[in-house]
Amino acid sequence: MARTGRRPGGSDTRTEIVDAARAQFAEQGYDATSLRAIARAAAVDPALVHHYFAGKSALFAEVMQLPLDPATVLPAVLDVPLDELGRSLTRFFLGLWESPESGAQMLAWVRVGLGSEEATAQLRGFVTSEILARFAARLPDQSSAARRAALAATQLIGAAIGRYLIRAEALVALDLEEYVDAVSAVVQAHLTGPVAAPG
Amino acid sequence: MARTGRRPGGSDTRTEIVDAARAQFAEQGYDATSLRAIARAAAVDPALVHHYFAGKSALFAEVMQLPLDPATVLPAVLDVPLDELGRSLTRFFLGLWESPESGAQMLAWVRVGLGSEEATAQLRGFVTSEILARFAARLPDQSSAARRAALAATQLIGAAIGRYLIRAEALVALDLEEYVDAVSAVVQAHLTGPVAAPG
DNA sequence: GTAGTATTTCATCGTCCAGTGAAATATGGC
DNA sequence: GCCATATTTCACTGGACGATGAAATACTAC
Numbered sequence: 001m002a003r004t005g006r007r008p009g010g011s012d013t014r015t016e017i018v019d020a021a022r023a024q025f026a027e028q029g030y031d032a033t034s035l036r037a038i039a040r041a042a043a044v045d046p047a048l049v050h051h052y053f054a055g056k057s058a059l060f061a062e063v064m065q066l067p068l069d070p071a072t073v074l075p076a077v078l079d080v081p082l083d084e085l086g087r088s089l090t091r092f093f094l095g096l097w098e099s100p101e102s103g104a105q106m107l108a109w110v111r112v113g114l115g116s117e118e119a120t121a122q123l124r125g126f127v128t129s130e131i132l133a134r135f136a137a138r139l140p141d142q143s144s145a146a147r148r149a150a151l152a153a154t155q156l157i158g159a160a161i162g163r164y165l166i167r168a169e170a171l172v173a174l175d176l177e178e179y180v181d182a183v184s185a186v187v188q189a190h191l192t193g194p195v196a197a198p199g
Numbered sequence: 200m201a202r203t204g205r206r207p208g209g210s211d212t213r214t215e216i217v218d219a220a221r222a223q224f225a226e227q228g229y230d231a232t233s234l235r236a237i238a239r240a241a242a243v244d245p246a247l248v249h250h251y252f253a254g255k256s257a258l259f260a261e262v263m264q265l266p267l268d269p270a271t272v273l274p275a276v277l278d279v280p281l282d283e284l285g286r287s288l289t290r291f292f293l294g295l296w297e298s299p300e301s302g303a304q305m306l307a308w309v310r311v312g313l314g315s316e317e318a319t320a321q322l323r324g325f326v327t328s329e330i331l332a333r334f335a336a337r338l339p340d341q342s343s344a345a346r347r348a349a350l351a352a353t354q355l356i357g358a359a360i361g362r363y364l365i366r367a368e369a370l371v372a373l374d375l376e377e378y379v380d381a382v383s384a385v386v387q388a389h390l391t392g393p394v395a396a397p398g
Numbered sequence: 399g400t401a402g403t404a405t406t407t408c409a410t411c412g413t414c415c416a417g418t419g420a421a422a423t424a425t426g427g428c
Numbered sequence: 429g430c431c432a433t434a435t436t437t438c439a440c441t442g443g444a445c446g447a448t449g450a451a452a453t454a455c456t457a458c
Contacts, residue, residue, distance in 0.1 A: 031231035150369035158357020170349035
């Protein structure tokens with residue numbers, strides 16, 4: 001009766017652990033996810049998780065690798081006529097959520113990133129320097145660019161939360177293109193619309 | 200040397216515990232917050248927390264009492280001309296976040312509500328039946344009302360997250376009225392604007 | 399087929415957690 | 429001043445957690 005030792009077959013256990021971890025982080029956030037729970041989900045001994053990853057934070061870092069590097073992908077997304085920018089951004093962003101692989105990762109990012117003050121601080125740093133700065137650079141009037149980019153981002157984040165976290169019926173009922181239509185209209189307004197008359 | 204026993208002075212310890220708990224939940228979410236951490240923050244023995252509250256979930260329930268009952272407050276907010284509905288909603292909602300007392304509670308709600316799959320499910324139930332249903336009832340065209348209300352809500356949630364959780368510089372820099380202006384314009388568009396041309 | 403290596407488990411440590419029950423002390427009514 | 433009660437702490441239990449080190453087993457190269 002072999003109770004310990006190597007498992008038979010060319011098992012890719014490491015990948016299984018990463019997948020289980022991503023699912024757990026996406027579902028529970030960082031703190032509430034335990035290595036033991038990940039190990040359970042992967043049907044593996046907890047010590048094995050430590051064998052492959054230095055610790056919880058190392059595993060987390062590996063799991064949270066962005067599906068795409070913004071520096072390489074965003075330029076193409078932003079390279080459209082100014083009046084189509086809202087649609088291009090919205091379609092790209094919501095597309096990330098729609099696909100099964102990157103969707104789970106986006107979910108994990110948001111859950112963890114909004115789950116605690118500390119994590120939110122890191123999310124802020126990344127979002128402002130890697131994402132918003134690139135949005136803003138694409139806009140014509142630099143005096144309002146940072147604000148317009150940030151406002152557009154609020155709508156994008158809200159749209160993702162409504163459809164993929166909260167999963168409100170009225171939003172899930174729409175197919176992706178309808179949703180992109182509805183959201184991109186106001187994203188475009190944030191980016192290039194008239195500034196609301198100040199108080 | 201009195202190591203145990205009643206503390207001198209008319210201390211309102213129970214309130215201190217509740218306040219400490221709210222702050223912790225707002226900062227860390229539900230799971231990551233421990234009764235012991237709350238007790239530490241309130242400078243009190245952990246057992247005292249149990250004395251006042253049946254357990255973690257009971258304390259949580261008390262802390263999470265909504266600052267306002269939507270059923271009593273929303274009607275007044277919604278009782279404005281249709282073309283001012285966006286502004287009224289936006290001002291009211293962001294106002295909840297801006298004030299110190301209710302702001303901490305809103306923060307706790309969102310952190311806990313988005314922190315795990317399970318909590319999100321409860322948040323969905325509350326938001327759709329208590330909030331969105333009332334928005335929708337106020338709109339003229341019932342065939343699109345649910346969708347319009349939900350879309351408006353995505354922008355409101357996103358706006359709150361951007362300014363009060365992520366605290367993006369470009370958004371925090373605005374004063375409240377400017378922010379309300381910018382957000383309410385697109386909220387209004389979701390509520391009463393033209394439907395984006397399909398496909 | 400044997401030596402070496404990668405993979406997996408076991409057993410365990412110390413820490414933190416939620417919760418319980420008894421004891422200690424201040425306060426208020428008399 | 430004394431007694432009942434509300435408030436607070438101590439000491440403890442059982443369990444889960446992250447982490448470590450040694451042992452056991454399967455695969456690989458020779």
